[in-house]
Structures are given as structure tokens and as C-alpha cells.
Amino acid sequence: MDLVGQYRSVVILSSFLAFVMAAAAPAPALAATKTLVVEAGKYARANVPMSVALPGGATKARMMDGAKEVPCQVLDGRLWWVLDGLDAGAARTYTVEPGADSAADAKAVEMKQDKETLEIAIDGNPFTTYSFGNPLVGRIQIRRPYFYPVLGPDQTEMTRAWPMVENVPPGVVKDHPHHTSLWVAFGEVNHTDNWSADAKAGWQLHKSFEAVTSGPVVGAFRETLDWTSAAKEPNLAEVRTVRVYRLPPSIRILDLEVAFQAKYGPAVFGDTKEGGPCASRMRQEFVSEKGGRGRLVNAQGLTGAALWGKKSEWVDCSGPIEGKTYGYAIFDTPGNLRYPTRWHSRPYGLHAPNSFGAAAFEKGAEKGDHTLETGKNLTLRWRLYFHTGDEKEGQVAARYADYAEPPKAEWISR
Numbered sequence: 135m136d137l138v139g140q141y142r143s144v145v146i147l148s149s150f151l152a153f154v155m156a157a158a159a160p161a162p163a164l165a166a167t168k169t170l171v172v173e174a175g176k177y178a179r180a181n182v183p184m185s186v187a188l189p190g191g192a193t194k195a196r197m198m199d200g201a202k203e204v205p206c207q208v209l210d211g212r213l214w215w216v217l218d219g220l221d222a223g224a225a226r227t228y229t230v231e232p233g234a235d236s237a238a239d240a241k242a243v244e245m246k247q248d249k250e251t252l253e254i255a256i257d258g259n260p261f262t263t264y265s266f267g268n269p270l271v272g273r274i275q276i277r278r279p280y281f282y283p284v285l286g287p288d289q290t291e292m293t294r295a296w297p298m299v300e301n302v303p304p305g306v307v308k309d310h311p312h313h314t315s316l317w318v319a320f321g322e323v324n325h326t327d328n329w330s331a332d333a334k335a336g337w338q339l340h341k342s343f344e345a346v347t348s349g350p351v352v353g354a355f356r357e358t359l360d361w362t363s364a365a366k367e368p369n370l371a372e373v374r375t376v377r378v379y380r381l382p383p384s385i386r387i388l389d390l391e392v393a394f395q396a397k398y399g400p401a402v403f404g405d406t407k408e409g410g411p412c413a414s415r416m417r418q419e420f421v422s423e424k425g426g427r428g429r430l431v432n433a434q435g436l437t438g439a440a441l442w443g444k445k446s447e448w449v450d451c452s453g454p455i456e457g458k459t460y461g462y463a464i465f466d467t468p469g470n471l472r473y474p475t476r477w478h479s480r481p482y483g484l485h486a487p488n489s490f491g492a493a494a495f496e497k498g499a500e501k502g503d504h505t506l507e508t509g510k511n512l513t514l515r516w517r518l519y520f521h522t523g524d525e526k527e528g529q530v531a532a533r534y535a536d537y538a539e540p541p542k543a544e545w546i547s548r
Contacts, residue, residue: 146307169546170197170213170228175539182217182527182536183352183387184380185209185290186543192232199228205238205380206230206530207351215352216381217541219257226544229295230359236350242380243353245346251347254353254378259380261285261386262316265298266340266357272300274311274331278338279374286520287384290460294415306418313415313484318392318516320490321408324369324401328361329408344373353378371397393513396506405502407443407478407494412464412516413486420453420461423481428453429461430481431525433474433534438481443495447474448534450525451485460521463530465517465537471504491512533538 171187176213188195195213197206206215213230220226226276244251255258264476266279274297293315296302310332312319318338321329326336341358354377359391361370375391390412394401410452422438431437432446452461466475466487475487476495490494492502506512517537521528 138485150329152201158369168230168232170230171225171544171546172217172220172228172543173225173544174222175541176222177532177539179217179220179536179541180532181219181320181385182233183213183214183381183389184217184541185214186357186545188232189545190212190229192230194233194235196231196234196236197228197231198230199226203237203349204228205242205350206236206506207238209347209352209354211347214349216379216429217350220541224304228467238307238350240346240350241348241383242350243378245353245355247343247346252343252355256386257351257383258378259285259289259383262296262388263354264376267338268339271297275332275514276314276360277312277321277335278314279319279340279357280314281315281388284316284520286386286462287522288458288460290455291417292460292462296415296431299350307421307483308482310415311456313413318372318374318390318411319409319413320411321406322404324362325404326361326369327408333365337366338372339366339368341540343548351380355400363386368398370401371395384522388518389515389517391513393511394506395511396508399508401506403490403504403506405493407488407489407491409488410486411489411514413520414462414486414518416451416483416485417453417455417482420451420454421481421483426453426481428481429524430479430485432477432479433454433531441477442476443476443491445467445474445476448530448536449477449479449485449487450528450530452524452528459523459527460520461524461528462518462520462526463528463534465519465534467515467517468538470514471512472502487516 181377182411211488227483241545244255252264262284264282282298284292297311319329328336328340339360344356346355360368362368373393377389422428430451432449448463448465471489478486478488490502492499
């Protein structure tokens, strides 16, 4: 046999032996079961959305609390679940199998995207619809995305229907047409009004969804937008992230994150009261002025008009609807710019934290203008907590502690 023939024989034999060895080798095993310990710390915990980085790069997992399976989900490299309850000072140990299948309903929180809307449902019940197409409603041009309706406990609407709905019940005040239920906006960005519905106001233009995720624990979307002048010239970029959790029907939680990007040159946020950026308009029953039966209160116990412009970790609004009290709180986040923030929340129905207003709220205060240099980012986060009862019955302070000082979760080596 010539040298070429001998070489071919060696190659064929080597390939055959490699095939035999591969066939005989055991299938790759799933990652080893891991132990996760959660410590409540100094607070009693209830229905806390939790997440922790999942080692090993698995895209799914199975989670057990003793003999009971716990619904869990892997999203963005993190393991998500809900800590249903844990006494102050107590700890709980979970076992987690990365890569294993879970028996949890894969679409307990479901996101359904259409041409100009994104519908969000929890266990088959509508929670909210995110409208990002800037529709013309009657004679009102809506210039920014918004959430409407927003349904809290007992599928109760939590925000005002107008102007998204033209024919509203008697008694619903039709003022401030830019108050579109739940939305993101600010009154002065690079000298552009990105708050009002005026013809000279700027726009927020949806560009794309980077991700839309349904899941057994959390549903989420990440959206890219441009903030523009009235002529639709971009002057600020934003990445907006929203998470909604599967929780008992007596509560609802929505987490909102806005990441501003000075992509088109410096971005200057002016010191004005006109803004959220996390903004909401209460339903009429939560209004407390002019004989209204609603309640507006902050973490320091200030109520009504007295809390406007004051710094606080959270503000809650509530009121009676058909014999039962409902409400919602907005939580500021440790680490946000100028935490705790000032609030543009008023007894007539507007409810919003304002990260940039200062002198606009308090005479003599240092100006709150904030410049984001070209190429820089600024991220702000808030949680909206929808509940039954007023701030005491709804345990707003305790749920804020769950958010601002969450339980500690730590992987234990085995």
C-alpha cells in the first residue's frame, strides 16, 4: 500500500474509534443540585418577588421547598421566584436543580404583543394594556406610551379612564389631557416640554421591543424609545423595562425601570414640577380634595396637600369603591438620583415622584437641573404596589421594606 493509502486507512480507523468512544460515553449530566438559603432579616416578609444570579448558565430550573415545588423562572441569567412568607429573623432553605424542567405554568404571567399594544394578563385575568402607538383619541393626540386600564385587586380599575376613554361616568373630571393613566414623562428635557399634550410638546416614539417575555413567575418587556422635539427630532434615548409578577389576586406589583441615554448629545433635565418621570392619575374615588373621600399619605405621615414637593420614600393613595377600600403606592428606590425623591402628588389626582424638581417645589432650594453628558446613562427605578385597604391595611410600609431592604439570598456550597 502506498503512503497515501496508509494515511487514508489511519484516518478512517481513527474516525471509527472516536465514534465508538463517543457512543459509549455517558450523556452529559444536569448541573448538580444547589442549595439556596434565604434570610428574612429584621422584617417579616410576605409575597416578595425575589431573584438571584444562577450559576452555570442554565436557562431553566426546578426549585423545591422541602417536598413542595416552588414556581421559578430563569430570566436574564437570574433565578426568579416569589417568597410567599417568612418571619423576621427566620431563614428558609431551597434546593435548586439548574437545567431541570419545572411543573409550573409557563405562561402564568402572559404578554401578548399586537401592532400598537401589549396586553398583560396574570393567571388568565387582564392586568393592564401597554399602548405604544401614540393614538389620536377623539380630538386628543396622545404623544407618549401609557398603561390603561390598570386593574388591581378584584379586577378593580386603579387609574382614571379619561382621556383614553371618551365616554366616562358622571363625576370623572376631564382635566389635564396629558394625564394618561400610568405613563413616563417629564416637563423639560433639552428645553422641550415632554409632559403636556400641547401642540408644541415633544413625543416619545417607540422604536422596538428588545425582549417580550411570559413566564410562571414574571412577565417582562424591554423597549427602546426616543424622546423628541415637537418636530420628532430625537434629543434623548431611553430603554424602558417593565416587570409584572404572579402574586395572590389581593395584590399586584409592577416594577418600572427607565434608563436614559444621552445618545444625541448632552441631555439636560430642567428643574420643574411638571413631571414624573413615573406618573399616574388616580381614579376619582382616590381624590381627597373638595370633599373627596380619598386619602393621600407619605412615609412620614404627611397627608393631602401637605406632602406635595416633600421628600419621601413612598406615597400612597386610596379610597372607597363600592363599599371596599383600594389603593396604590409608588416606591422610590435606594440608589435613585436624589433619593428619597420629592413628589408631584396632589389631592386632585396626580401621583408622581419627581427626580429633578427642587426649587420648583421649595423656595430657596438648590436648583435641581441635571445634565447627562453625551454618551452617559442615568437609570431610575420605581415599584407600584396595588392593594386593598388604606396604607395601614395594605401594609405599605412593610411592603416597601421588602423592596428597599429585601431578604438576603445566598448559594451554599455542597
